[in-house]
Amino acid sequence: MTAPTPTGTRKRRLRDRLPVRLRQHWKPVGALAVGLAVMVAFLGDVRISPYVTSASRVEADTITDDIPGTIDLYDTSTAHTIQLTYQQTDFDKMMKEFKEDGTKDWIKADLVIDGVYLNDVGIRLKGNSTLMSLRGNKGMPGGGNMPPGAPQGEGAGRQTQDGRTGGAGSGDAKTGAPGGGAGPGGAGGRAGGPGGMVQYDLSAEKPEELPWLVKIDEYVEGRAYQGEREISLRPGANGQVPLNEALSLSLTDTSGQKAERYAFTSVEVNDRPAATRLMVENPDTDYADGTDDDGNAVLYKARAGGDFSYQGDDPSEYESAFKQLNKKGSQDLEPVMKLIKWVENASDEEFARDLDQYVDVESLAAYVATQNLLLNFDDMAGPGKNYLLRYDLDTKKFTVLGWDYNLTFSGDATAGPDDSTGMGGGMPGGGEGGNGQQPSGAPEGMPEGFPEGMPQGGPGGGDGEGQEGGPGGRMADHPLKTRFLESDAFDEVYLAAYKKLYQQFYASGTAAKEVKAIAGQARAAGAGSEELDTAVTQLTKTVTDRAEALAKDKAVTG
Numbered sequence: 001m002t003a004p005t006p007t008g009t010r011k012r013r014l015r016d017r018l019p020v021r022l023r024q025h026w027k028p029v030g031a032l033a034v035g036l037a038v039m040v041a042f043l044g045d046v047r048i049s050p051y052v053t054s055a056s057r058v059e060a061d062t063i064t065d066d067i068p069g070t071i072d073l074y075d076t077s078t079a080h081t082i083q084l085t086y087q088q089t090d091f092d093k094m095m096k097e098f099k100e101d102g103t104k105d106w107i108k109a110d111l112v113i114d115g116v117y118l119n120d121v122g123i124r125l126k127g128n129s130t131l132m133s134l135r136g137n138k139g140m141p142g143g144g145n146m147p148p149g150a151p152q153g154e155g156a157g158r159q160t161q162d163g164r165t166g167g168a169g170s171g172d173a174k175t176g177a178p179g180g181g182a183g184p185g186g187a188g189g190r191a192g193g194p195g196g197m198v199q200y201d202l203s204a205e206k207p208e209e210l211p212w213l214v215k216i217d218e219y220v221e222g223r224a225y226q227g228e229r230e231i232s233l234r235p236g237a238n239g240q241v242p243l244n245e246a247l248s249l250s251l252t253d254t255s256g257q258k259a260e261r262y263a264f265t266s267v268e269v270n271d272r273p274a275a276t277r278l279m280v281e282n283p284d285t286d287y288a289d290g291t292d293d294d295g296n297a298v299l300y301k302a303r304a305g306g307d308f309s310y311q312g313d314d315p316s317e318y319e320s321a322f323k324q325l326n327k328k329g330s331q332d333l334e335p336v337m338k339l340i341k342w343v344e345n346a347s348d349e350e351f352a353r354d355l356d357q358y359v360d361v362e363s364l365a366a367y368v369a370t371q372n373l374l375l376n377f378d379d380m381a382g383p384g385k386n387y388l389l390r391y392d393l394d395t396k397k398f399t400v401l402g403w404d405y406n407l408t409f410s411g412d413a414t415a416g417p418d419d420s421t422g423m424g425g426g427m428p429g430g431g432e433g434g435n436g437q438q439p440s441g442a443p444e445g446m447p448e449g450f451p452e453g454m455p456q457g458g459p460g461g462g463d464g465e466g467q468e469g470g471p472g473g474r475m476a477d478h479p480l481k482t483r484f485l486e487s488d489a490f491d492e493v494y495l496a497a498y499k500k501l502y503q504q505f506y507a508s509g510t511a512a513k514e515v516k517a518i519a520g521q522a523r524a525a526g527a528g529s530e531e532l533d534t535a536v537t538q539l540t541k542t543v544t545d546r547a548e549a550l551a552k553d554k555a556v557t558g
Contacts, residue, residue, distance in 0.1 A: 061285065063229070064222030071114040073226050073263070074281065076517075079524040080265035082233075082279070083112040084123060084212075088270070095204045098125060099135050106218055118225065122218025127211040128304055128384070130235040133202045134210075200235050208267050208275040209237040213282065230282040233267060235406060237275040239531025243539050246278055246518045248374050248405035251505050257366060258291055258390075258401050264525035276527035283388060283403055288326035291401070296393045299325045300336055301403075302385040308479050310344045313337065322389070335391045339398060343479050352489035356397075359480070361490065363399040365497040368481060371402065373501055375421045375546065378407040381478035400480075413545035416553050417498045495555065502556050506547035515540050 071078060086109040097103045106122040125131055202210055212233040217223045225231075236242040241264065252259035260281040266274040281287060288299030302308075306321025315333040322336055339358055346354065355361055367387075371379040379402065380387035386404035391397075415421050484490055505511050519536045550556050 061217075062222065063217075063224045063227070063286075065220070065224070066227060067116060067118060067216075067223070067225045069114060069116045069226050073113070073228060073231075074261035074279075076263050076521050078263075079521075079526070080114055080263055080279070081112075081268075082265050082277075083268045084207075084214075085110045085270055086123070091204075091207065094124070095134070098131075102135070106215070108219055109214075111214065111216075113225065116225070118216065118223075120219040122215040123212050124215075125210060126213035126232060127235060130200055130211055131202065133200060134204065200240070206272070206275075207269040208272050209277075211235045224286070227286060228281065229286060230284045232280045232282040234278045234280055237267075237277055238527050239529045239535060241276050241522050241527050241532070242278050242406050243515070243518055243522060243535060244409045245280070245405045246521075247511065247514055247539070247543075248376070248408040249280070250514050250518065251374065251511060252370060252402060252405075254510060255366070255370065255501055255504050257363075257370065260287070260403060264521045264527070266526045274526060276522060276525045278522075283325060285326045288390075291390050292392070298327050298331045298335070298391045298393065299401075300333070300389040300391070301325055302380065302387050302389070304384050306385065308340055308343070310341045311337075313341075325388075331393075335396075335398070336389060339389075339480075343483065348483075348487065351483050352487050355484070355487075355490075358398060360392075360395075360397050360399045361493055362497065364480075364484060365490065365494045366501065367400040367402060368484065369417065369494060369498040369501050372415065372417060372419075372421050373498070373505055373546075373550075374405070374408045375411050375413065375415065375542075376402075376405065376408045377410040377421065378404070379481075381481050382407070385478075409539060409542045409546075413542055414549040416550070417495060417555060499556060502550055506543075506550055507557075511543045511547065512540070515543055 071080070073080075086107055090107040094105055094107050097105060104125045106124045108120050109123045111118045111121045125134075200209075204210075210233075214231040214233065216225050216229045216231075223229075234242055234245060246262055246264075249259045249262050260283065262278060262280045265277055265279050267277045268274045283299070283301055288297075289295045291297055291299055300322040303321055303323055306318075308321070311317040311321075315337050318333045318337055318340070322333060324331070324333060342354075342358055343351070367380075370376075376382070378384045378386055380400065384404060384407075386402065388401040388403055390399045390401055392399070411421055412419070485494070515536065519532070522532060
């Protein structure tokens, strides 16, 4: 006997069709759905910017293969050797693209450094105004064109080994014959462009003399050489090798301030004759992590094309002005944004009272005093904006660090602590800065004002990376430095730092001794020549004149 057929079937409810786990937690899921609907309805046209506030110290691109080498990379007591080998077709393509639009692309190369072979490193041109001659003097930093009236060709001025610049004239950039200006002739054929920029007589036919950035891990992920992933080969070769930069790095380091390590090396490229170069530690992720003992700091590098002005409360708006070097996965540019906003909006009274809440005042005083003592034409207030901001995640304060010292020991050796040595910078008694007039600390022989047709504010100079002429920025000013020096509240801490550093640099005789030591290091690396001897003599005279002038300044010695 069969069972009776039911007269009706119960339909499966909607909730029964959902997974059991979802049915058990339907309330929070429903609340989330409602919340999303509300956000879409009311915030649909609003851009939401991510703010990263985690204090994680883990860096994403860790070193997994550290090549030990046989000689300490930056041991100044020994001469180093570098050999680079690449495909000529890759180099030709790279140079063609750079000449056409200023692009600086990487190419593969094999590297032998102090006898240690590393395959497939990346190399690219490094610099800004220093590379202008490679584009036929038509390229402004960042790839623009020279404005009408700007210095062209080899007669645009000459800069000596100690950084001083001769005026415009018809000198020979290759021989270093003097131009027609008031300044001394060039000891090495470096032409001083507008705003104190340095232009070298570079050629694709001499790749061993080109400014290169060598990246150890560009094509081999996780690789480093003695903990270094980037090496910078600085502008200037043989008799033009930048002794002034090496001297500045050495003195900065002896004072206890952070400075890049350096050493002299011979460089061979594709079996070309060797050239003596200065190699310098490049500020990168590893350099940033080494700026303090516990690694709990973020380092930001100012870009040549940016400026120190408030752009709103979105940290991403400051990426054109600053490059974050480390902790990119856990931090962002928000601290820099807040500093800029405060400096721009604080009254004079608030600035004097609260600066120590944002910046380590003693370190700022030491930085500013150092740049003056070294006669740095291109510090944080210069055309290249050559400085780093280090943000301590524990103290929530900034310190200012220097880098790129190829325009040090330039200008007036008698400048005192209250005189300008750079592009203005707001120093009392300094140049007008930013108004097209030559600052009092400009290299000797530099033409009055900027060339006709030069945009107000001028191009970014120095050897930094970036574009020219940041938005609304004045090449000759930096609000933080300017306000610090103008405020009477910080006179005592600044002068104390100045006196201490004067004793360490000059009164002790350290600077004069270091010139001799550095000259010996350059000669050991193969730079011995009459041209180098002339450069050493000029730098020695600048250091001597600087020491003698400061010794007579009662504000410094009293």
